[in-house]
Amino acid sequence: xxxxxxxxxxxFAEACLRAGCRFxxxxxITPQSDILEYLCWRMDEVGGQCVQTESELAGxxxxxxxxxxxxxxxxxxxxxxxxxxQEGISYLCASDVPAVxxxxxxxxxxxxxxxxxxxxxxxxxxxxxxxxxxxIVLAPAxxxxxxxxxxxxxxxxxxxxHPVIVASDANIGQMMEGVELPEMKEHDPDTFDWAIRPRQExxxxxxxxxxxxxxxxxxxxxxxxxxxxxxxxxEQRWEEVMTDxxxxxxxxxxxxxxxxxxxxxxxxxxGIKLGMIRPVTLWPYPKKxxxxxxxxxxxxxxxxxxxxxxxxxxVVLASGNKLPVEFYGEYWSVIDENKIIxxxxxxLKKY
Amino acid sequence: MEFKIPHDxxxxxxxxxxxxxGHGIICHAIAQAAEELGVSDRIVxxxxxxxxxxAQYALKYNSIMGAHGRVVATAAGVKRARPDALVIxxxxxxxxxxxxxxxxxxxxxRNENILTIVVNNSVFGMTGGQMSxxxxxxxxxxxxxxxxxxxxxxxxxxITKLLAGTEMAYLARCAVNTPANVEKTKNAIKKxxxxxxxxxxxxxxEVLSPCPTNWGMTPEQACEYVKTTQSxxxxxxxxxxxxxxxx
Numbered sequence: 001x002x003x004x005x006x007x008x009x010x011x012f013a014e015a016c017l018r019a020g021c022r023f024x025x026x027x028x029i030t031p032q033s034d035i036l037e038y039l040c041w042r043m044d045e046v047g048g049q050c051v052q053t054e055s056e057l058a059g060x061x062x063x064x065x066x067x068x069x070x071x072x073x074x075x076x077x078x079x080x081x082x083x084x085x086q087e088g089i090s091y092l093c094a095s096d097v098p099a100v101x102x103x104x105x106x107x108x109x110x111x112x113x114x115x116x117x118x119x120x121x122x123x124x125x126x127x128x129x130x131x132x133x134x135x136i137v138l139a140p141a142x143x144x145x146x147x148x149x150x151x152x153x154x155x156x157x158x159x160x161x162h163p164v165i166v167a168s169d170a171n172i173g174q175m176m177e178g179v180e181l182p183e184m185k186e187h188d189p190d191t192f193d194w195a196i197r198p199r200q201e202x203x204x205x206x207x208x209x210x211x212x213x214x215x216x217x218x219x220x221x222x223x224x225x226x227x228x229x230x231x232x233x234x235e236q237r238w239e240e241v242m243t244d245x246x247x248x249x250x251x252x253x254x255x256x257x258x259x260x261x262x263x264x265x266x267x268x269x270x271g272i273k274l275g276m277i278r279p280v281t282l283w284p285y286p287k288k289x290x291x292x293x294x295x296x297x298x299x300x301x302x303x304x305x306x307x308x309x310x311x312x313x314x315v316v317l318a319s320g321n322k323l324p325v326e327f328y329g330e331y332w333s334v335i336d337e338n339k340i341i342x343x344x345x346x347x348l349k350k351y
Numbered sequence: 352m353e354f355k356i357p358h359d360x361x362x363x364x365x366x367x368x369x370x371x372x373g374h375g376i377i378c379h380a381i382a383q384a385a386e387e388l389g390v391s392d393r394i395v396x397x398x399x400x401x402x403x404x405x406a407q408y409a410l411k412y413n414s415i416m417g418a419h420g421r422v423v424a425t426a427a428g429v430k431r432a433r434p435d436a437l438v439i440x441x442x443x444x445x446x447x448x449x450x451x452x453x454x455x456x457x458x459x460x461r462n463e464n465i466l467t468i469v470v471n472n473s474v475f476g477m478t479g480g481q482m483s484x485x486x487x488x489x490x491x492x493x494x495x496x497x498x499x500x501x502x503x504x505x506x507x508x509x510i511t512k513l514l515a516g517t518e519m520a521y522l523a524r525c526a527v528n529t530p531a532n533v534e535k536t537k538n539a540i541k542k543x544x545x546x547x548x549x550x551x552x553x554x555x556x557e558v559l560s561p562c563p564t565n566w567g568m569t570p571e572q573a574c575e576y577v578k579t580t581q582s583x584x585x586x587x588x589x590x591x592x593x594x595x596x597x598x
Binding site for chain 1: 393394407411421431436437456461
C-alpha cells in the first residue's frame, strides 16, 4: 500500500477510525488539538460521533458511557488535560471498561508550556488517579507507530477490558512522515457479553460499576493481581538497538529514542560500544529486555525530555540495581546528539 | 384502588433507602412510565453514586454507575453509541447542579437526546445531610448549622431559571409527596421518554423528594415540608415544552 504524508496526530486519528472507533469526545489543548480537528470532519464521513466537550471531565466521562455501551471510544489530550481525565480513567479501570486515551505530552507541571516534552511519565505509569490501577501505555516513536499503536490499542484494551493509553509528545504528534495506514474495520458494539444495551426480558441484568461487586470483595484482589500479572507477562514491548556488545546502554522512548539512535550510529563510527533499550510499553515496563543483557554492560544512560528523570527509577529496578544509572534530560528543547556522545565518553572513563 | 408492583421493579434485590425516602417512589414512577409506554426493553439508566445508585437494585434495567457529577455526560455517551436505547441519567441535585453543573448545562445546550431525572432533596443525602445547591435559605444542614445564609453560602440553584434560555426539549419540576404529585411525576417522565423517542432532545425532570433522615423529620412531616416550604421555593410545573418540535 502507498504511503501518505501525514502528521503524527492525523495518522493516529485516522488509524483509530480504521480500527472501528466511531466515538470521540475531547477538548482543545495544544499539542493535541489536530486530533480533535481531524475527527470533527472525518468522523462525519464514517458515520461516527465526534463531540467537542465542555471540559476534559466531560470528554473522558462521555467515553466511559460510549465504551460501556460497547463502542470503540477515544479521547485525547495533553498534560493539564490528562490530569483532569484521571478520575475517569480510574473509573474505567475499576469497572473493567476498555477505551483508548492519548496523551500528546508537553512540558512541566501546572501550565508548563506547549513545547515538546515527556513530562507525564510518572502519571502515565503509576496510575495517575485514585485506587489500585495502572494502564497499558504505548509510546510511539514515529508517525507510522502513531498509526500502528492507535490501531492496536483497541484490541489490547478489549483483550483485558482495560483502558490503554498512547503516550506521544509534541514532536511525534506534530511532525510529518510517510505513513502506511491500516485497513478500515467496522466494530460491532454487541461483540461483548458485558456491554450495556437495553435489557431484554429473561436476560440477566448487566451493570457497569466497581467490578468487586460482580466478582466478590474477597475474590477481587486475586482477580486483579492476576489481570496485572498477565499484562506484565504478555505485553512487555521494546526495541533493542545494538545491545549485544554495548558497554553503555541508553534507555529512551519516543522522540528521545530517535535522537539516541543517531547518536549510536555516530558513536559506533568512533568505536564506542553504545546501544539502546527503547521501551515501547512504558507500562508494563520491558524488564525482560534488561534480563537479556550481557555482562559487558557497564552502565545505563536514561534520556528523557523532563527535569527530574522520571523513568530513572524504573531503569534501576529493571536492571536489578546492579549498575550505575545516569540521567540526561532536556527541558524546552529536544535531546542533543552531541551531548549524548560527550556524556557517554565521560561515563566510559568513570565506569 | 388496586396497587400493582410494576413489572420493571426488581423484587429480588434490596435497595437500602431510609424509611420515607423519595428515591423508591421515583423508581416506581420510572418503571410505571416505561411499562405504560411499552418501552421496558429499551431503557438504559446511568445512576450517580450515593443514594441514587440503589436504583440499580430497585430496577431491572441494565445500568452504569457513573462518576459523581458526570452521569449526564456519561448518559450522553451511551445515547450516541446506542441511539435506539432510551437513556435516563439519574443524578441528585448535588451531582447535577453543583459538581456536574457544566455537563447539565452543556447537555441542555447541545440538546443531547436523553432524559435526566434530578432527585432534589435539598441536601447531600448519603454523606450526611450537608448543604446542597438546593438547600433553602435559612435551612439548617450539617454544613449550614445556623441556616443557609445567602451572604455566606450564595443563593440556591433554581434550574428552571438557569436553563430557561436554552433550546432544550422539556423541563419540568414535580414532587413525590402526595399520590397526585406522584402521578404527575410519572406523566412527566412518560412525556420526556416520548420526546426522546421522537428525537426532540434534552429533557430534565426535577423531582422534589423528601429526606426525613437528614431533615430531622418523620416521613409525614417531610412530605408536609415539601408542600409548605420546598415547593414554595421551587414551584412545580412544566417550564419548557417544545411540544413536538423536531430537533
